[in-house]
Amino acid sequence: MTQQLRRIVVVGGGAGGLELATRLGKKLGKQKRAEITLVDAQRTHFWKPLLHEVAAGSLNAFEDELSYLAQAKWNHFHFLPGRMCGLDRDNKVITLEPICDEKGQEVVPSRELEYDDLVIAVGSTANDFNTLGAKEHCLFLDSRAEAEKIHTTLLNHYLHAQSAKKEAQELNISVIGAGATGVELSAELHNAAIELARYGLDAIKPNKVNITIIEGGERILPALPLRITSAVHKQLTELGVTIKTNQIVSEVTKEGLNTKDGSFIETDLCIWAAGIKAPEFLKELSGLETNRINQLVVRPTLQTTLDDSIYALGDCASCTLEDRKGQSITIPPRAQAAHQQAELLTKSLCAQALGGESMSFTYKDYGSLISLSRFTAIGNLMGAVTGDMMVEGALAKLFYISLYRMHQIALFGRVKTAALVLKDFISKTTRPHLKLH
Ligand SMILES: Cc1cc2nc3c(=O)[nH]c(=O)nc-3n(C[C@H](O)[C@H](O)[C@H](O)COP(=O)(O)OP(=O)(O)OC[C@H]3O[C@@H](n4cnc5c(N)ncnc54)[C@H](O)[C@@H]3O)c2cc1C
8 A cells, every 4th residue: 555645735935935845846746755735826926025126117027927837847846826715723624715717707616735734934915004095095015916006007107197298297106114125116116217217208207206205113124223224214315215204104095195293295106015914814724823913923943833733934924033142033024034944944844754853943144135226235244254244336236136046046946047147137138127018
């Protein structure tokens, strides 16, 4: 009688989940030591930290998307399209929503999938804190579709202005939240304003595109060291971006934003980039422990607190560790954390397949880099040799880009990644600087 293979199911093929499924496929799937299945609500993977570039048009998402089916075929795992909506821990089964077409017709009915080990890696979305009018009047930057919607809306404003043939037309853009996403997006939008005018959409002059960042805290980039915040603040101001700190948005309307201190910010295009929360369905998922932003609480092994066979990684996991001095650190919702957790879980799940134990996660903060479009990049690098070193300009940009290249190496290996770098370089010379459609 043949023994049934261990079934490892990874839900969410993002920055962490796709790296994990790929590595497990190569290590366990290929040798038929386990059956690896990746489930994702989308059919293609797009690396989330590039979304602000898609929103501004600096990047065409089609050029960097990856088919899950193809990646699964190349790396010895299965791919099942579908959105997870339920979990039965007693029977070790997850439930997927039915898949419907654009008219709402059911294409695939609801399904169940059995697992021996389940890894939940479903990421996060922006947190609008139930602010009045935010859902109706803001655009968000949580998925490729939403980023493309921002880009189309921006272009529509320009096309409308162009057809109106009026003098001195203005465009007021508000970005709510001055974390890395809001800051990087603002710089990209400023670049887009310059490029659009260059390509002939010049009814709105670049200096008439008023970009305002609204932040509830005292300073932009609150999670980063003060010296980086100050350097980025200075650069953004020089670009003409207005920064309003200590301003909490109380209501978003069609015309603009009301803040708690009673001011009104006129807005034509409003993007919500503040805060994060894990998907709602995790809140009541078979009694698993969650925190106030729906993240699954995990132990240092990344196992959920109440179930050894269920793991969580990346933005949807709340992982608190002790550093060398015995102080507790909460792992930040960042691609580099998801990447490191995927590496750890690869080792743990491979060890377990051979009868070993789960391993504990240790987080290495390699620093943070903020890209201000083509203008500059600023950040700090943390390493054994460099210590905590501030970097700016071309060097910072190089390290910033290398984070994406590391993700590509994890998915495709070094040779294919080198080919992709070359392809990107060549295609840059043959297309406009900005996506214009
Ligand atoms: C604009 C922007 C810029 C950023 N820049 C940086 C940066 O410079 N550096 C950095 O370290 N981090 C950055 N981040 C944060 C980084 O993108 C996230 O921390 C990282 O993507 C988290 O990885 P993840 O695997 O947890 O989730 P994600 O990469 O978000 O992937 C989640 C996956 O789960 C799928 N999914 C969701 N719900 C379900 C469901 N119910 N069923 C099935 N599948 C589901 C989604 O389709 C998606 O594929 C940025 C984020 C944004 C938005």
